[in-house]
Every structure is written in C-alpha cells, then in structure tokens.
Amino acid sequence: MALKVSKTSRIPPFLAMETMNATRDLEAGGVDLVHLEIGQPSTPPPSAVLQALSKSLDATQTHGYSIAFGEMPLRRRIAAHYGDWYGCRPDPANVAVTLGSSLGFVLAFLGAFDRGDRIALANPGYPAYRNLMMALGLKPVLLPSRSVEGWVPQLEALASGDELPDGLLLASPANPTGVVMSDTDVKHVCHWCNANGVRLIMDEIYHGLTFDMRPASALLYSDSAIVVNSFSKYFCMTGWRLGWVILPDDLLEITERLAQNLYIGPSRPMQEGAMVAFDDYDTLDQNVLRYRENRDLLLRDLPPEFLGDMAPADGAFYIYADLTQLSEKVLNSVDFADALLREAHVACTPGVDFDQELGHQHLRLSYAGSTEDMVKASRRINSWLPSYLKNL
Secondary structure (H helix, E strand, O other), rough: OOOOOOOOOOOOOHHHHHHHHHHHHHOOOOOOEEEEEEEEOOOOOOOHHHHHHHHHOOHHHHHOOOOOOOOOOHHHHHHHHHHHHHOOOOOOEEEEEEEEEHHHHHHHHHOOOOOOOEEEEEEEEOOOHHHHHHHHHOOOEEEOOOHHHHOOOOOOHHHOOOOOOEEEEOOOOOOOOOOOOOOOHHHHHHHHHHHHHHHHHHEEEOOOEEOOOOOOOOOHHHOEEEEEEHHHOOOOOOOOOOOEEOOOOHHHHHHHHHHHHHHHHOOOOHHHOOOOOHOOOOHHHHHHHHHHHHEEEEEHOOOOOHHHOOOOOEEEEEEEHHHOOOOOHHHHEEEEEEEHHHHOEEOOOEEHHOOOOHHHEEEEEEOOOHHHHHHHHHHHHHHHHHHHOOOO
C-alpha cells in the first residue's frame, strides 16, 4: 500500500536552481561556463562584515540561541538604515530578522492569511512567491504585467473583478524584469490597499540596486504593509541566509510565535557580521556601478533580436529578454536555455520559471557577475546564435 504524500507539496521546481544544479555537473566535467542564471553577486561582503563574523566565531559565548526576531542591536541598526535611506525610522520592535527573505515571506503568509485566501501578485514574477503560497494552501491571483503596460501590473484588473483579493504582493525593483516602480506608483498602491482592506506585502529585496533613483519604501506610505528585505543582494551576503521583515503592529505577536516555532531564531554569528553591513555604503555602491556597466555592455553587444521587446531593466541585476523576434521556430525557452548551456556554455534561466503562460517566449539573464564574464557571455552568444537558428 502506498503511503500518503501531501498534495500541497506538489509544486513546480525552481528552474533557476535546477539550472544551477546542471551547471555544477558540467563544471565537474571540466566545462568552462559563464553564469547568468542566478541572481547572486560575484563580490564578497565588505571586509568589515567578514571580520565581524570571524570575531563572533571566536567568541563561543555568542553561539547560543537567538531570540525569535533576532538580537535587538541588529534590529536597531536595520531601523536606523531606514532613517539613512528613506527618512523614516520604524520601531526596532517591528523588525524581525529572518533566515533569509524566503522565511520572511513564509512568516508573512502564515501571519496575515488563512488557507484559501487569495493573494494577487505580478506575472511574470519570482516563482517562489507562487509556489510557497500554493504549498501553504493560499491561492495566487496572477496580475499580468506586459511591455504595453510598462511591465507594471495594473490595479484596475483587481478592482474590476467579482471580489478583491485578501492580499497583494509586489516587488520593486522586480525579479525577473528589473522594473522599478516610481514613488508615485508605490504611494498609489499603498493608499489603494489601505482604502480597500487589502494587505500589502512589499518585496524590497533589490533596494539599493537601482541606476537612476533610490525607490521609496512602502513604509513611507503605509502602516499596515509588510516590508520584506534581505542581506543577500545589495549587501552581497547571499549564502548567509539572513533577511528581515518590517511588520505592522497587528501582526507582531502572532508572527513572533510563528518564528519561535519555525526556526527558534536566526544564527547569532551571522547577525554579528550583519551588524556592520550598513557601515560601508560606498563599497557596496561601487558594485552597483559595475552592475550598470554589465547591463549596458550586454544591451550594447547582444544581438537586438536576442533581447527583443525586453523589460526596462532599471534595477536589480536582470534582463528579461524577449525571444519572439529570433525565429518562429524558437518556441520554448526551456529548450533554448538548455541548448545555450550545453552548446555555448552560457547558463540562463528560462522564462517559464517566472511566467507559466508566456514565459516560453522569454529568458532571464543575470548580470551580477564580473564584467569579464559579461564580455565572454556576449561573445559566446553572438558566435553560437546564427548556427543554432540555422539548424532549427
């Protein structure tokens, strides 16, 4: 007799991670790959962060459990960061340090919603949003964002439906498109959610990674929104698995109980390192200048038909390329990405990871790596593409 396996666990794979697994196998066989598949900075955190972690590891008394929301000195420093960047300062009691932003989203979903609740989110969008919702018994409501709409989902689509969703999750800068919402748009979304009783979750993980402006935080316009952020992207601490959530007052008690039971508390040594991450914005901003250079290089050197009617790519470190102008025979971004990996040795993420409806027409390229890798990737793609199209 077969044993029971949960139905809610039957979610799609995260293709970016599947691609990374495939690259590990190829590299183990000696293949020289260029990595454009994962949104992971190629530079380490500032040296002071590494020194603080090392010092913490030498101090054995810091290795006990942390409290569920993290140690108060780090929570105070995160709150001060909002004063530094946005001119607002949340109460440190409302800051929860989490095991990566992924657990932050789980806390938000479990704390604010019940099974069967509907949460609207942009499509294309980060696949783990949708997959986590389904695993928790929530119902994703996909809001199309297309080039004709500036790749920003339209709230009018929600208002015109039979019922409003219970929640709305938006990201700015967005993954995979790199689209950055204007301050006016962020303010409008916050006010709309407050007026309509819709709980807003704002993903601000890519804040700091914009090229023309620093976007406003939803905290400026809403005292009921949940704001999620991370040390992974701007702060170059991807593998540290440390993030944070700014919670409204009505979710504090229940979310703290969830954190206590889900993971007890975040790693104390990692928190010690993160304490000084905010002390060297200048070094971190140099990375952003490199990302901009990488983006501009790819936009200049890649074939125009490979990029197609792409999203603006004004933030984060992604290009969401449109393959429809390549050839009528390019019908599947999964097959295209696989051929690009195995024949040209350039790893990218197929768009179906982010959009199950039209993602077969798109490809996400991460330019978080070195400029030398961007040069190598563009040369390989330009050399490989004509022969690939000829042989279709």
